[in-house]
Amino acid sequence: xxxxxxxxxxxxxxxxxxxxxxxxxxxxxxxxxxxxxxxxxxxxxxxxxxxxxxxxxxxxxxxxxxxxxxxxxxxxxxxxxxxxxxxxxxxxxxxxxxxxxxxxxxxxxxxxxxxxxxxxxxxxxxxxxxxxxxxxxxxxxxxxxxxxxxxxxxxxxxxxxxxxxxxxxxxxxxxxxxxxxxxxxxxxxxxxxxxxxxxxxx
Numbered sequence: 324x325x326x327x328x329x330x331x332x333x334x335x336x337x338x339x340x341x342x343x344x345x346x347x348x349x350x351x352x353x354x355x356x357x358x359x360x361x362x363x364x365x366x367x368x369x370x371x372x373x374x375x376x377x378x379x380x381x382x383x384x385x386x387x388x389x390x391x392x393x394x395x396x397x398x399x400x401x402x403x404x405x406x407x408x409x410x411x412x413x414x415x416x417x418x419x420x421x422x423x424x425x426x427x428x429x430x431x432x433x434x435x436x437x438x439x440x441x442x443x444x445x446x447x448x449x450x451x452x453x454x455x456x457x458x459x460x461x462x463x464x465x466x467x468x469x470x471x472x473x474x475x476x477x478x479x480x481x482x483x484x485x486x487x488x489x490x491x492x493x494x495x496x497x498x499x500x501x502x503x504x505x506x507x508x509x510x511x512x513x514x515x516x517x518x519x520x521x522x523x524x525x
Contacts, residue, residue: 338376341366346387350429354384354441381445391434392452395423396459409467409521410514416463417487417509421502424491432495435488457484467517470524479520483513 332340344366348357359380363370377383402419403412424431441449461480465471471479487509494505 334376337372341368341373341376342383342386342390345383346391346430346434349384349387349433354433359383384441384445385448388434388449388452391427391430392456395420396456398423400459400463403463410510410518412463412467413514413517414506414510416460417506418502420487421491421494421505424494425502428495431491435491453484453488454481457481460484464517464520468521468524471520475520479517486513 341362345357345362348362348365352361357380359370359373362380362383363373366373373383377386398419399416402415406412406415457480458477460483461473461477464476464480464483465473468476490505490509494500
């Protein structure tokens with residue numbers, strides 16, 4: 324009701340709210356087109372409150388990226404963890420990945436797909452996040468091929484991650500293709516080699 328004081332949110336709740344709002348603003352305006360004022364206006368707060376939680380726009384963007392990467396990583400690991408064979412694990416992981424791209428497409432463009440013109444420390448941090456996601460995949464590769472050394476598992480995982488990212492960029496230009504088709508295309512491209520690796524190092 325009018326005249327009632329605004330309810331004060333716990334710091335962790337407010338921070339999560341601001342990250343969620345900021346992602347929507349970055350999607351709508353792009354990284355370069357977004358200012359802290361835009362995020363504050365969308366959240367219904369002052370710039371001063373934004374700066375209480377974040378040093379600048381770059382930090383807000385990186386928090387959005389970190390949260391989205393964590394969401395994607397968890398979805399892939401959960402999906403793969405529910406499958407029995409290495410082949411099914413890979414297919415389930417790709418399935419979770421492409422569902423994320425489909426359902427969060429605009430956010431994927433800005434945060435992962437090069438839709439944001441980022442540079443400097445933001446680009447460096449984004450690269451670190453990308454590396455960490457590939458290392459999550461490395462864990463799945465090692466689970467499928469327990470005898471594989473860690474260096475090889477990491478190298479294969481980064482190849483898979485790069486292929487998935489490029490395939491997703493292509494798919495964003497071809498929305499008529501189904502997620503299921505993208506999964507099967509990735510399996511066709513990658514499974515034969517990984518199957519041999521798993522057989523040799525199982």
